[in-house]
Amino acid sequence: MKVAVLKGGRSLERGVSLRSAARVEDALERLGHQVLALDVGGDLAERLIGESPDVAFVAMHGPGGEDGTAQELLEILGIPFTGPGVAACARCMDKALAKHALREAGLPTPAWFSFNETAFRELGAADALGLLAARIGFPLVIKPSRGGSALGVRFAASEREVPEALVSAFSYDSQVLVERYVEGRELAVSVLGDQPLPVVEAIPADGDRYDFEARYEIGRTTFACPAELTEAEAEAVTEAALGAYRVLGCGGFARVDLMLGPDGPGVLEVNATPGLTDTSLLPQAAEAAGMVFEQLVERILTLALEPVSV
Amino acid sequence: MRSSAMRDLMAVTARPEVISLAGGLPDTSTFPPKSFAAQMTRIAQQSAAEALQYGPTEGFEETKDCILQVMGAEGMLPDSEDVIVTTGGQQAIDLVCKTLIDPGDVVICEAPTYPGAVPVFCSYQADVLQIECDSDGLRVDALERALERLAAEGRRPKFVYSVPNFQNPAGVTMSLERRRRLVELARLHELLVVEDNPYGLLRYSGEPLPPLYQLDGGDYVVYIGTFSKILSPGIRLGWAVAPPPVMEKIVLGKQASDLCTSTLTQYFVREYFAEARWRQYVEELVEIYRGRRDVMLAALREHFPAQARWTEPEGGLFIWATLPDYIDTSDLLAKALGDDVAFVPGQAAYLDGRGRSSMRLNFSGVGDSEIREGIRRIGRVIDEQVALYSALVDTSPGAAGDETRNPGQNLFKSRPSDATGADGERTPRGGDVLPFRTSGGAGG
Numbered sequence: 001m002k003v004a005v006l007k008g009g010r011s012l013e014r015g016v017s018l019r020s021a022a023r024v025e026d027a028l029e030r031l032g033h034q035v036l037a038l039d040v041g042g043d044l045a046e047r048l049i050g051e052s053p054d055v056a057f058v059a060m061h062g063p064g065g066e067d068g069t070a071q072e073l074l075e076i077l078g079i080p081f082t083g084p085g086v087a088a089c090a091r092c093m094d095k096a097l098a099k100h101a102l103r104e105a106g107l108p109t110p111a112w113f114s115f116n117e118t119a120f121r122e123l124g125a126a127d128a129l130g131l132l133a134a135r136i137g138f139p140l141v142i143k144p145s146r147g148g149s150a151l152g153v154r155f156a157a158s159e160r161e162v163p164e165a166l167v168s169a170f171s172y173d174s175q176v177l178v179e180r181y182v183e184g185r186e187l188a189v190s191v192l193g194d195q196p197l198p199v200v201e202a203i204p205a206d207g208d209r210y211d212f213e214a215r216y217e218i219g220r221t222t223f224a225c226p227a228e229l230t231e232a233e234a235e236a237v238t239e240a241a242l243g244a245y246r247v248l249g250c251g252g253f254a255r256v257d258l259m260l261g262p263d264g265p266g267v268l269e270v271n272a273t274p275g276l277t278d279t280s281l282l283p284q285a286a287e288a289a290g291m292v293f294e295q296l297v298e299r300i301l302t303l304a305l306e307p308v309s310v
Numbered sequence: 311m312r313s314s315a316m317r318d319l320m321a322v323t324a325r326p327e328v329i330s331l332a333g334g335l336p337d338t339s340t341f342p343p344k345s346f347a348a349q350m351t352r353i354a355q356q357s358a359a360e361a362l363q364y365g366p367t368e369g370f371e372e373t374k375d376c377i378l379q380v381m382g383a384e385g386m387l388p389d390s391e392d393v394i395v396t397t398g399g400q401q402a403i404d405l406v407c408k409t410l411i412d413p414g415d416v417v418i419c420e421a422p423t424y425p426g427a428v429p430v431f432c433s434y435q436a437d438v439l440q441i442e443c444d445s446d447g448l449r450v451d452a453l454e455r456a457l458e459r460l461a462a463e464g465r466r467p468k469f470v471y472s473v474p475n476f477q478n479p480a481g482v483t484m485s486l487e488r489r490r491r492l493v494e495l496a497r498l499h500e501l502l503v504v505e506d507n508p509y510g511l512l513r514y515s516g517e518p519l520p521p522l523y524q525l526d527g528g529d530y531v532v533y534i535g536t537f538s539k540i541l542s543p544g545i546r547l548g549w550a551v552a553p554p555p556v557m558e559k560i561v562l563g564k565q566a567s568d569l570c571t572s573t574l575t576q577y578f579v580r581e582y583f584a585e586a587r588w589r590q591y592v593e594e595l596v597e598i599y600r601g602r603r604d605v606m607l608a609a610l611r612e613h614f615p616a617q618a619r620w621t622e623p624e625g626g627l628f629i630w631a632t633l634p635d636y637i638d639t640s641d642l643l644a645k646a647l648g649d650d651v652a653f654v655p656g657q658a659a660y661l662d663g664r665g666r667s668s669m670r671l672n673f674s675g676v677g678d679s680e681i682r683e684g685i686r687r688i689g690r691v692i693d694e695q696v697a698l699y700s701a702l703v704d705t706s707p708g709a710a711g712d713e714t715r716n717p718g719q720n721l722f723k724s725r726p727s728d729a730t731g732a733d734g735e736r737t738p739r740g741g742d743v744l745p746f747r748t749s750g751g752a753g754g
Contacts, residue, residue, distance in 0.1 A: 010325065012644055015318035120701045129702070152641060163702035164636045167695055171641035 001033050003301065004053035004079070006070055008039035011062030012151055012172070020276040021059035027297040028057070040065065048077050055304050056081040057297075058273050063146060066273045067093035082304040084272045088249040092272040095177050096145045098248055102267055105247040108240055110259070110266045111136050112179040114145055117170055126163075132178060133159055139181040142166055144173035155181060179268075184261035187227055189241035190274065190282040192253045192296075193303050196238045197285035201227035223281070225288040233260065240265045252303045255282050323652035329684040332652040334426075334478065334627055335675035336539050340598060341591070349581040357577060365573040367565045369395025369549070373576045376583040377549050380535065383589065384510050386524045388533070388551045394560055395571045399508055399536035399548035403427055405567070406469070406504055406532055406550065407434045409559040416460060416467040420448050422630070422659030422668070424478045424506065427471060431661070438661050439467070445621070447484030448472055450491045457499055469502040469532070474522060476509045476626025479659045479670035483624055486519050493522055496530035502556070506534045509626035511592050514600035516624040523551065532556060537579060539627070540592050545575035599627070599674050602681060606673040609682045613689030615696050620671075627674040632656075635667045637695050642669075645694075651687040 005028070007021030008014050021037065028035045036051055038044065040060060048056070056079050058065060068089035074081040084092065091098050096114035103109060113132050119125035133140065142165040143153040152172035154165035162178075169176040186204075190197045201224040229237065241256035244267045255274035258265045274282045286296040323332050353361050368374075374390045381388060396402040403426075411417065413435035419427065421440035431438050441456060442449045453470065460467060472492070474484040484492070496503045505522040523533040528551065536548035552560055564570075582588065606629060610620055620631035633639065639655040646652065656668025673681055 010322070012322060012647070013318070015321045018321075117698065120698060124701075126702045126704070151644065163699055164638075166702055167636060167699050168638055168641045170698060171638075171645040171695070 001055060001301075002036060002051070002053045003028050003033045004036040004038055004048065004051065004056045005059055006038050006040055006044075006056055006065065007059045009041070009060050009062075009064045009070075011060065011064050011066075012147075013061035016275055016277060017059055017061045017065065019278070020061070020280070023276055023278070023293065024057055024059050024297055027294045031294055031298055040070065044070075045073060045077070048074075048079060053079060055079065055301060057301070057304075058083050059276065061273055061275065063093065066271070067146065080304050082300050083252040084248075084250040084254055088251065088254075089272045091248045092250070092254065092270045093146050094175070095143070095269050096175060098244075098270060099177075101247055102244055105243065107243045107247060108264060108266045110180045110182050110268070112177050114175060114177045116175045118174075120166075129162060130159065133162070136178065136180045140165075141177075141179045141181045142169045143177050143179070144169045144171075145175035145177050147172045182259040182261040182266050184259045185227070187237055187258045187260055187265070188255055188281045188285070189238055189258065190253065190255045190285045191242060191245045191250065192286070192299060193251075194242075196242055197282070198226035198288040199229060199234060199237055200225040200281045200285050200288075202281070221279075223284055225284045229260075237265045240267055244270050253282070253300055320652075320654075322647050325650075328647065328650045328652050329676060329680050329687070330652045331671045331673070331676070331681070331684050331688075332654050333672055333675050335672065336543060336595070336627070337598065337674055338542055338544065340594060341542065345585075349578060349585075352581055353574070353577045361574050361577040363573060365570045365576060367394075367561055367570050369393070369571055370573075370576050370580070372580045373547070374549075376579050377535065379583065379588075380511070380537075380540070381523075381533075381551075384507075384518065384521055384524075386521055386533070388523070388528060392528065392551050392553065392557060394550050394552075394557065394564060395576065396548045396550055396564065397568060397571050398538060398543070398546045399506065399534050400426060400430075401564075401567070402534040402536075402548050402550040403430050403471075403504075403506065405560045405563045406534070406552075406556075407431065407436070408563045408567075409556060410468045410502070411436050416465055417469060417471060418453065418456065418467045419471040420473070420477065420480075422479050422656060422665055423471065424473055425654060425658040425670075427506075428658070428661055431471075436468070440660060440662070440664075443477065443480050443482055445482055447474060447477065447482050447488055448492070450488045450495070453492070454495060457495065457501070466499075467501065469504050470496075471504045471506065472522070473506045473508075475507055475519070476512065476623050476628070478508070478626065479628050479654065479656075480630040481621040481623030481626055481628045482630075483516075483519065489519065489522055489525055493526040493531070496526065500530070502530055502532055504532045504534065508534075508536045508539050511540055512596060512599060512627070513625035514596060514603055514623075528553060540595070541579070541582065541588070545578060546572060547575055547579060602673045602678060603629070605678045606671065606681050606685060609685035609689075613686045615689070615692055617696070618692070627672055629671045629673060630656075630668060631671060632668045633692060634696065634699075636699050637692065638666050639669045640666070642688075642691060642695065645691045646688055649687045649691060651684045653688065 005021050005025050007017050025035050025037055036053055038047060056074050058070060058081050060066060060070060066089060068086040071081060071086045071089050075086060091101060099109050099112055115125055138158055140156045142156060152169045154168050156162045156165045166176060186202045188200045203222045203224060205221060237258060237260060240258060244256050245254055248270050255271045257268045259268060276283060283293055283296060323330050373395050374393045377393055407430050411434040415436055416439055417431055417436040418439045418441060420443050423440060439456060441453050476483055503522055507521055523531045533551040537545060550560060607622060617634045618631055620629050623629060640657060643655050654670040656665030659665050
């Protein structure tokens with residue numbers, strides 16, 4: 001099969017995407033496919049039309065590749081692609097939108113408010129910050145609504161740390177999320193087709209948080225897969241993850257990130273094009289389920305070529 | 311945000327539409343292609359076999375003659391036996407570290423320091439101590455106190471790494487008085503000083519100062535030079551000058567690393583210097599870069615907010631700007647990249663997370679109009695951050711008041727009262743902490 005691997009682009013997660021794609025390309029070649037590596041730019045449509053691949057493997061992260069933009073183009077061109085469809089991508093990319101959908105469906109997600117820059121600049125939302133903090137309670141996590149790899153994610157332990165954290169988060173998006181920080185274990189459940197893979201736990205070294213560095217630097221974080229959970233915990237976590245995957249309309253594959261706190265699991269976000277680098281969580285989960293990386297890639301391709309069932 | 315996040319951001323800066331003030335790039339478009347073609351043709355016609363062969367680990371004598379000319383232009387007269395030709399100045403830094411550092415050894419450098427030296431120090435597992443700079447370069451008084459404190463702990467630093475001229479990234483130059491004192495301290499403590507001088511000949515205003523190597527006579531100073539900024543970084547030719555016991559080890563290290571520096575580019579330098587026009591070319595570069603520095607300084611005055619401070623370098627390639635301390639320049643870079651402009655976040659010049667509100671701006675790599683446009687765009691995103699922050703704090707009393715904002719986290723902050731020396735002591739006078747001199751230094 002002729003497989004176009006879409007990677008790179010203008011996103012700030014370009015580097016991560018290139019690392020994911022390199023691994024996918026190797027695997028595809030070992031599987032005997034013809035690989036067409038496309039660093040996404042102004043000539044993407046032209047190249048896709050010219051090359052007419054059988055299927056596109058979307059290995060892009062962040063806005064442009066993970067938010068439904070590239071997927072929309074692939075739909076117009078009639079090229080099947082890996083991962084969730086346009087609507088699901090758009091919902092997953094915008095954490096505020098996703099959390100509204102989760103809450104409406106009765107799925108657990110930490111309390112939050114979201115703002116755009118206009119609210120502060122023109123509506124005096126700063127006056128409501130104190131109230132907001134009182135409603136949610138410290139510590140807070142402040143993050144860009146659309147962004148990945150923990151870029152621009154800040155913690156605020158008290159009110160005076162809030163403005164600086166907001167300035168940081170607004171550097172990445174015009175919309176930010178102010179969310180209650182759930183003290184607990186950082187878990188991820190990858191879903192392949194409609195099958196949840198074993199739960200992965202990220203255990204940051206020396207008390208660090210699981211930030212960008214911890215994500216992509218080998219040795220910075222240890223992972224437990226399957227995570228050591230009681231049967232009831234594992235069930236609650238998997239159920240919340242599958243619920244989130246379905247509510248957001250995901251298909252193909254995706255990764256659901258959760259915190260497991262004293263009150264049970266809370267869904268933080270769903271990644272429509274999860275990382276596939278050496279340190280990424282989905283490949284680890286697949287391995288724990290007995291799939292080597294090539295098998296994972298082949299399965300993702302097969303799912304992309306199946307008729308849409310959602 | 312740490313190194314790998316920064317690396318990923320920097321990967322985005324390589325897009326062709328981005329105005330990059332991030333690199334440390336000299337402008338190689340000023341080198342005449344015709345003359346390059348003539349030099350390479352002569353090599354092909356007269357010495358093809360030799361130029362394509364291995365060469366001595368220490369480098370060719372003819373290359374060393376060129377090096378002695380360059381060092382002579384700054385008043386230094388080393389013995390040719392003390393010189394080794396390296397694959398760029400970067401390899402010289404690497405070889406010095408390889409030769410001298412055992413894991414856990416203390417290395418002292420400036421704060422901020424050359425971002426490219428940081429990964430080298432880290433890869434040899436040095437315990438790096440950064441000493442504050444001000445507008446007169448390394449704070450040698452703070453160094454003295456640090457040496458005393460280390461001695462009390464029974465620790466001896468392996469060397470002090472310094473870029474005394476137009477420092478990368480801060481753009482500041484070490485005063486003569488401090489140079490003398492540093493060399494004195496080196497003798498007193500039998501301490502090696504590694505002097506990295508890539509920009510010494512690129513002076514745009516003020517009087518040249520003697521290199522540490524010249525003041526010391528080469529006993530305690532290991533000197534690092536390069537052709538990168540006066541000719542071409544693409545030829546990867548630099549050098550180190552060291553006393554014989556250190557040089558012996560450097561040669562062994564070089565042999566292990568790459569046997570010898572590119573023979574072909576050594577032949578090129580030989581041909582180029584034989585034309586005896588190299589000083590004239592440096593003068594041309596000085597003219598161009600002086601103009602670009604002045605364009606950048608003017609653009610900074612026009613487009614950066616009143617709270618921003620920056621250095622006014624007398625030479626070299628860089629200006630170091632410091633913003634209000636609630637602005638994180640790594641986040642700012644993410645925003646600036648959306649406007650297709652890039653710089654180096656200050657954190658890259660520290661090993662401990664400081665420098666968060668500073669940035670390094672390069673003025674040599676792009677032309678006047680791009681410098682103006684680049685600074686205008688950066689100024690615009692800073693204005694947005696400043697306006698947002700004001701909107702956030704003006705109405706929430708007690709939120710991020712001056713006294714509560716990350717005290718001590720950023721040493722180059724805009725409030726002198728918070729300035730803290732790198733040695734952990736309060737600076738006696740905040741006024742001489744970088745980058746307070748915002749005028750009067752430019753001259754040209």
